[in-house]
Amino acid sequence: MKRFDRQLEQDLKHIIAECRQxxxxxxxxxxxxxxxxxxxxxxxxxxxxxxxxxxxxxxxVKMFRSLHTFDESKGNFHGWLKKIVxxxxxxxxxxxxxxxxxxxxxxxxxxxxxxxxxxxxxxDILQLVxxxxxxxxxxxxxxxxxxxxxxxxxxxxxxxEGTSKWHLSEARKILQQKLTATKL
Numbered sequence: 001m002k003r004f005d006r007q008l009e010q011d012l013k014h015i016i017a018e019c020r021q022x023x024x025x026x027x028x029x030x031x032x033x034x035x036x037x038x039x040x041x042x043x044x045x046x047x048x049x050x051x052x053x054x055x056x057x058x059x060x061v062k063m064f065r066s067l068h069t070f071d072e073s074k075g076n077f078h079g080w081l082k083k084i085v086x087x088x089x090x091x092x093x094x095x096x097x098x099x100x101x102x103x104x105x106x107x108x109x110x111x112x113x114x115x116x117x118x119x120x121x122x123x124d125i126l127q128l129v130x131x132x133x134x135x136x137x138x139x140x141x142x143x144x145x146x147x148x149x150x151x152x153x154x155x156x157x158x159x160x161e162g163t164s165k166w167h168l169s170e171a172r173k174i175l176q177q178k179l180t181a182t183k184l
Contacts, residue, residue, distance in 0.1 A: 013072070016077065020067055020068055037082075039056055041085045041089070042055040042056050043126075044126075044129075045089035048130070055089045058091075058092075063084050125175075128175055128179065129175065132171055132174060136174070139153055139157070144168070144171075
């Protein structure tokens with residue numbers, strides 16, 4: 001298995017090198033190889049597939065334009081691309097939403113009924129997440145799915161940590177209400 005992984009990594013390095021030289025076939029191959037990975041990330045932030053496609057287009061353009069800046073010694077390519085896709089998604093979220101500058105520190109955590117969640121399909125949950133207000137949606141995905149801290153989210157979105165915590169709490173509360181309502 002390690003041999004297979006090493007071969008895939010070597011292939012990716014070769015494709016990246018060809019892309020840096022302007023090889024259009026290599027660019028198409030890289031796009032095809034990374035499309036599913038990048039689309040999965042974009043779909044977490046987008047309201048629908050059309051918006052995810054917009055995010056993806058912008059992200060791939062940015063990736064190809066800055067491919068020369070990618071340094072393999074400082075991280076892996078998938079992590080680098082993931083960051084580009086998330087940043088593009090957040091730019092779109094910021095365009096469709098204005099983050100409030102609330103200064104909230106103490107936020108009560110809503111209780112979560114695990115039996116309701118266990119009976120709900122992941123696709124249904126993702127649909128509910130997409131219906132959250134844009135800022136709340138972005139904070140929830142950054143925190144709960146992509147693993148960012150409230151400090152990192154605050155820096156990314158130019159909000160306070162307290163506001164990030166409030167949006168996460170609000171997302172959980174809304175999702176709990178909607179999940180409970182749909183399962184009654």
